[in-house]
Amino acid sequence: MQAMVACYCQGQHGLRADVCPSCQELLDYARVRLSRCRFQQEKPNCAKCPVHCYQASYREQVKVVMRYAGPRMIWRHPWLALMHLLAAHRRSAKRPSVCE
Numbered sequence: 001m002q003a004m005v006a007c008y009c010q011g012q013h014g015l016r017a018d019v020c021p022s023c024q025e026l027l028d029y030a031r032v033r034l035s036r037c038r039f040q041q042e043k044p045n046c047a048k049c050p051v052h053c054y055q056a057s058y059r060e061q062v063k064v065v066m067r068y069a070g071p072r073m074i075w076r077h078p079w080l081a082l083m084h085l086l087a088a089h090r091r092s093a094k095r096p097s098v099c100e
Contacts, residue, residue: 001030003077004069011068026061029054 009023010016019027033053037043054062073081 001034002027003080004065004073005030007069007072007076008065011072023065026058026065029058030062 005023005027006019009019013020013023018024034043037053038051039049043049052059073084
């Protein structure tokens with residue numbers, strides 16, 4: 001999440017060294033919500049999670065950040081992008097499908 005917010009802030013707000021206060025607030029909020037998540041290591045991607053723990057305004061901000069930063073992560077942080085895809089695949093493979 002930190003890498004995505006940094007990518008978004010650098011691209012949209014023009015800061016190079018750090019993130020702006022509004023992006024830092026979003027990052028702090030996300031850290032608190034993730035630390036309190038009841039699923040912890042088994043947490044699915046937020047879009048597939050049965051519990052939406054983010055407030056609606058923050059959820060919309062995260063969607064905007066992810067739409068911008070997601071495609072750029074392949075070039076800026078290829079290892080993180082690959083690990084994210086593999087983790088999402090592993091989590092979805094563990095869950096039984098609806099048809100079973």
